[in-house]
Amino acid sequence: MKEKEGFIDYPEQQVILYVEKEDGQFGPMQTGSYISANFIDDFRNKRIALEIELRNQLISNLISPVRFYMVLEELTLSELSARSGICKSTVRKHLDPGGFAKATVKDLEHYARVFNISPANLLQVIMVHDGEQMVSQAIPENKIHTLSIHHSTTQNPFIVLTNIEEKK
Numbered sequence: 001m002k003e004k005e006g007f008i009d010y011p012e013q014q015v016i017l018y019v020e021k022e023d024g025q026f027g028p029m030q031t032g033s034y035i036s037a038n039f040i041d042d043f044r045n046k047r048i049a050l051e052i053e054l055r056n057q058l059i060s061n062l063i064s065p066v067r068f069y070m071v072l073e074e075l076t077l078s079e080l081s082a083r084s085g086i087c088k089s090t091v092r093k094h095l096d097p098g099g100f101a102k103a104t105v106k107d108l109e110h111y112a113r114v115f116n117i118s119p120a121n122l123l124q125v126i127m128v129h130d131g132e133q134m135v136s137q138a139i140p141e142n143k144i145h146t147l148s149i150h151h152s153t154t155q156n157p158f159i160v161l162t163n164i165e166e167k168k
Contacts, residue, residue: 003029010037055125061156064100065122066091069115084110097156124151124160 006019010032019029054071057063070080077095081088086107093099094107103111105119112119150163 006031008032008034008037010034012036058159059125059154059156059161061097061154061159064095064097065159066100066103066111067095069111069117069122070095073115075114080111080114083114086110097158100158123158124162125154126162126164 001017001019003019003021006017006029008031013033013036014030015033016028016030018026021027051072054063054068058065058068066080070077075083077088077091080086081091084091084107086094090107094103094111108119108122112122115122148165148167152161152163154161
């Protein structure tokens with residue numbers, strides 16, 4: 001690739017390419033990432049749509065929290081089993097709401113460790129009002145005193161919906 005063909009204007013993520021310089025020699029060139037410049041927004045939009053779809057299935061008791069996080073973390077059944085130390089057949093059962101009802105607290109602790117969340121967060125969906133819409137996300141600790149928190153039940157008997165808005 002020639003040096004002028006390798007230039008991508010994307011300062012947010014820089015990469016080093018080895019390109020053919022104008023004098024015919026090859027050398028390094030710092031430029032923006034082609035993939036980030038052209039596809040990162042598409043990836044984000046698809047990721048947000050997937051999270052919304054999975055969250056709605058979770059609230060409607062169609063999937064369990066284990067399946068929700070497993071899909072979001074892009075883990076296979078085998079990977080989740082190996083990382084959690086829970087046998088595959090048990091993990092498979094925990095993917096459905098009925099099987100999840102039989103999960104032990106110890107199982108929840110193992111899953112939470114794998115998903116890097118607290119065990120309590122396996123049992124709630126946190127929705128934060130960002131001024132325009134409700135979005136699910138973690139709450140920064142420095143914002144906790146300026147927030148109003150309301151809990152409501154869902155069709156899934158194991159999941160509580162936590163709505164958070166900034167106090168006015």
